[in-house]
Amino acid sequence: MSTAPSAPLPKTRLRRPYLLDQLLRHKGGAFGLAIMALFILLALFGRMVAPYDPNANDYLNLLSAPSAQHWFGTDELGRDTLSRVIDGSRIAVAVAFLSVSIAMAIGVLIGVISGYFGGMVDSVLNRSQDVLFAFPTLLLAIILVAVLGPGLFNASLAIAIVYSPRFARIARASALSIKTSEYLDAARLAGVNTPTILVRHILPNVMPPVIVLAALSMSTAQLAYASLSFLGLGVSPPQADWGSMLSKGRDFITIAPWLVIWPTVALVMLMLAFNVLGDAIRDVLDPSHSSSKSTDTLT
Amino acid sequence: MLKMIVMRLLGVALVLLAVSALVFAFGALIPGDMTSVIVGQEGATQEQFEAVRQRLGLDKPLPVQYVNWLANALQGDFGTSPITGRSVASDLVRQFPVSLELALLTLLVSTAIGLPAGIVAAVHANRRLDVLIRVTLLFTFSVPIFVIGILLLLVGSRWAPDLFHVSFTPWSEDPVMHVRSMAMPLLTIAFPITAMTMQMTRASMLEVLHAPYVVTARAGGVREKRIEYLHALRNALPPIVTFIGFQLGILLGGLIVVEQIFSLPGLGRGMLEAINTRDYPMVTATTLVFATAFVIINALVDLLYPLLDPRQRGR
Numbered sequence: 001m002s003t004a005p006s007a008p009l010p011k012t013r014l015r016r017p018y019l020l021d022q023l024l025r026h027k028g029g030a031f032g033l034a035i036m037a038l039f040i041l042l043a044l045f046g047r048m049v050a051p052y053d054p055n056a057n058d059y060l061n062l063l064s065a066p067s068a069q070h071w072f073g074t075d076e077l078g079r080d081t082l083s084r085v086i087d088g089s090r091i092a093v094a095v096a097f098l099s100v101s102i103a104m105a106i107g108v109l110i111g112v113i114s115g116y117f118g119g120m121v122d123s124v125l126n127r128s129q130d131v132l133f134a135f136p137t138l139l140l141a142i143i144l145v146a147v148l149g150p151g152l153f154n155a156s157l158a159i160a161i162v163y164s165p166r167f168a169r170i171a172r173a174s175a176l177s178i179k180t181s182e183y184l185d186a187a188r189l190a191g192v193n194t195p196t197i198l199v200r201h202i203l204p205n206v207m208p209p210v211i212v213l214a215a216l217s218m219s220t221a222q223l224a225y226a227s228l229s230f231l232g233l234g235v236s237p238p239q240a241d242w243g244s245m246l247s248k249g250r251d252f253i254t255i256a257p258w259l260v261i262w263p264t265v266a267l268v269m270l271m272l273a274f275n276v277l278g279d280a281i282r283d284v285l286d287p288s289h290s291s292s293k294s295t296d297t298l299t
Numbered sequence: 300m301l302k303m304i305v306m307r308l309l310g311v312a313l314v315l316l317a318v319s320a321l322v323f324a325f326g327a328l329i330p331g332d333m334t335s336v337i338v339g340q341e342g343a344t345q346e347q348f349e350a351v352r353q354r355l356g357l358d359k360p361l362p363v364q365y366v367n368w369l370a371n372a373l374q375g376d377f378g379t380s381p382i383t384g385r386s387v388a389s390d391l392v393r394q395f396p397v398s399l400e401l402a403l404l405t406l407l408v409s410t411a412i413g414l415p416a417g418i419v420a421a422v423h424a425n426r427r428l429d430v431l432i433r434v435t436l437l438f439t440f441s442v443p444i445f446v447i448g449i450l451l452l453l454v455g456s457r458w459a460p461d462l463f464h465v466s467f468t469p470w471s472e473d474p475v476m477h478v479r480s481m482a483m484p485l486l487t488i489a490f491p492i493t494a495m496t497m498q499m500t501r502a503s504m505l506e507v508l509h510a511p512y513v514v515t516a517r518a519g520g521v522r523e524k525r526i527e528y529l530h531a532l533r534n535a536l537p538p539i540v541t542f543i544g545f546q547l548g549i550l551l552g553g554l555i556v557v558e559q560i561f562s563l564p565g566l567g568r569g570m571l572e573a574i575n576t577r578d579y580p581m582v583t584a585t586t587l588v589f590a591t592a593f594v595i596i597n598a599l600v601d602l603l604y605p606l607l608d609p610r611q612r613g614r
Binding site: 130134142143146223230261 | 330
C-alpha cells in the first residue's frame, strides 16, 4: 500500500536491563560475566556433564596421572579430579552468593536503622560493630564457624557476619544523608508511617552503593570460604570442595601435582571473574570512583 | 599531646575489655562443654560429672565465670588444657615466638622490598616497568595465600628440595636448619603483603609527586632523586604507615593459614588444633592473644601518626 521508499528504520535495540546492558559494553564486565556464567552453569548442571560420579572411588586407578580416561587425573581414592572440580563449583558459587546476600541483608537492616533513628540506637549499634572490627577477619570467621558448627550454610553465615559491618557503614551513611531531605519531610507530613518510609523511601536510595559493595565482596567472600575450607572448616567430606581438595592434595604434591593444580585454576578463575565483574559494576554504577582497589581480603 | 595519648590508651583498654568479653562468649557458645571433654561421655556418674563442673567453676553463672577467667588471664593463667594436660600458658609461651618471628620478618621483608618497588613504580608510572608490576599485583590479589603456599611447595619440591623437606627447628637447636625451615613460610606470606605495600606506596607517592611543593623544588633545580626520596616520600609516608597497620589483619589471618600449610608450631596452628579437639581453654586463649595483638598494634600505629604528620599533633 505505501509506496514511500522504505526509510531506514532507526535500529532499535532489544531492551535489556540497564545494568546488564552497560556491563556487556564494558570490556572487563563482559569477560567477568562470561566466566561467572560458565561457573554458574557448571554449578547447576555440572553433575550432568561430569564424566564420573565425583564421589565414586576407583581402587584400580589411584593417583593416576591425567589421561584420556581421566583428563585431570585421579586422587588417592581414585576419584576423578575433573568431576570433583566441576562438583566443587556448586559449593563455591553457592557460598559466594549466599554469604554476600546474608551480609547485605544484615548490614542494610542495621545500617538503615542506625542511620535513620540515630541517637542511642546508633551509638549502641556502632560500638558493637567496632568490637567486630577489633578481630582479624579470618580469625573471626574461624571462631564463628567453631561456634556455629561446620557446613555450607554455617560457613556462609560466619562469613556474612564478618562482612556485614561494611554494609552497615555504607547503608548508614546513605540513610543519614537522605534522612534530612525534603521529600522525606513531605512524606512524614503526609502521615506516612515509619516502616513505610524506611522500606519505600530510604531503602531504594541506599541500595546503589550497597550493590557496588556486594559486587566487590563476592571475590572476598569466595576467598574467605576457600580459606576456611582449606583449614578444614568448610563442608564435610566427601563433598568435593576446592579448598579441601587443595589441603588434601598437599600431601601428594610431589607425586600427584594435578590434585592441587586444577582446583587452584578453578579457584583463581572464579575469583578473577568476581574481581573483574565487581570493578565493572562499580564503574557502571559509580562513575565518579577512580579505580583504586579495596585490598582487605581475608587471607 | 599527652592528654591525647592517655585518652587513646583508655579507649584501647575499653575495646580490649569488650573483645575479651566477646572471646569468652564465643568460648561459652562453642557446642559442648569442657566437663564432658574431661570426664568422657560414657561411664561417668552424675556425681563425678558435677564434681568436675564444680572444680572448674562451671556451675557458677556465666558473668562470674567471665570475671574469674579474665582475672586469671590478666595474671597469665589461662587454665589447664583438658586435652594435653599442660597449662595453656606454657603452650602459648612456646607458640607465640614462632608466630611473632614470622610476623616481624614478613613486615621487614615486605617493607624492604615493597616500599622501594612502589616508589619506582610511581616514578615510572604507566611505563613498561610499572605496568608489569601492576599486572603482577592483580594476579596476587586474585590468589589466596594458601594457593601461593601450594604453588611454592610445588616449585620447591622440584627445584629446592633443601627448603622443602624441612620440619620446623628452633633457632636454639640448629640455626641453619631454622633458617631453612622458615624460608618457605616467609616467602609465602611475604608475597601478598609486599604486593600490598607496593601498591599503597605507589598510590601515595603518585598523589604527592604532583604536589605544588614538588613542582617548586623541581623548578628550583633540586635533584630529581632528592625530590623523590626526600620531599615526596616524607609526605607519602603517613598513609603508608596507616596501611601497614591495616595489613596486619591480613597478616595475622595469613599466619594461621601459613602455619597450617607448613606445619609450623605457632599460635595459629595451635588455635586450629584446639578447635578441632574441642580444647576450650586453648581456643579462648589463642583467640584472645590474636585479637589483643591486633588491637594493640593498631593503637600503636594510631599513635605513630602524629609523629609522621605534624598537622595531626594539634588535635
